[in-house]
Amino acid sequence: MPEPMAQPATDLPELNPIIHGKLRLALLSLLSTVEEAEFTWLRAKTNSTDGNLGAQLLKLEEAGYVSMEKKFVLRKPQTLYRMTESGRQALTEYVQALKQLLGAAIES
């Protein structure tokens, strides 16, 4: 019985570079579990700085993966982030691609 051939590299999926960044991936994963989250909660969960977190969230927002809303609660400003439907779709596709690549790496 012939051995199964390794999948050619060209058939392997590309990983979405916007999601592949560690902090952006962490943010999308966190946001996938909640309806919306405050900037401060995301900062605490990811142990990141305000500047870096703001920059990465902006990239995700520009890609249409998260939406941002500013509001006041008891006179205190709140910045809330929510994962969009296309963000959820992109994260799902990223995880599928990751698993496919890992499978190919194990086979080769």
Add this chain to the structure above:
Amino acid sequence: MADFNDRQELNERLSLIENMIAEGRQSTQSWGWTFVLWGVAYYVAIAWAHWGDAAIAWPVTMITAGLITGIIAMRRSSGRPETKLGRSMAAVWISLGISLFLFGICAGFSGHGDQHVVIAVISTMLGMANATSSLTLRWKPQFACAVVWWAAAVVSLFGTVTQGSIGFLVAIFLCQIVFGVYMMIGEAREARQLRSRSGKEGPSHA
């Protein structure tokens, strides 16, 4: 593509996703203390009603426990995100609290509160809330609590007043105090595991 094919890095990304999803879910799972608090409140109310002023014991204790729960819950959940699951659980327990309070007040002041029936209704409602929560969370230990509450309701209706009271006290101990402490231990263990995991594989950069 060459970078993406690095197996180690791909595994790290997968672990990061798992850890962050676990972190996100963790924020809705610290409620063991409320079970203990309400268990103690029931005991205080029962003791106060037995040895002190029965007319004010239950309303005062329940309102105080409700206020303490509200204040601590608000402070703990401040800044934490809301989930559909968390909101469903809150809906079950808030509805239970309102129902119990209304029933307790009306049964007490109307003079129609037969002890057999009062204990049976309270136990049945607590059983229903525990069962709803357990079936939603797919958590068997909590369903055992529901069974204990329903058993207390049956004992109260078919047994003597003393047997019903003992059944109720035992159910409070098992389903509030013991179960609350069990939940708190589990939550602390889970928090420790998450801290150690996220310490090893945190998203340090973009």
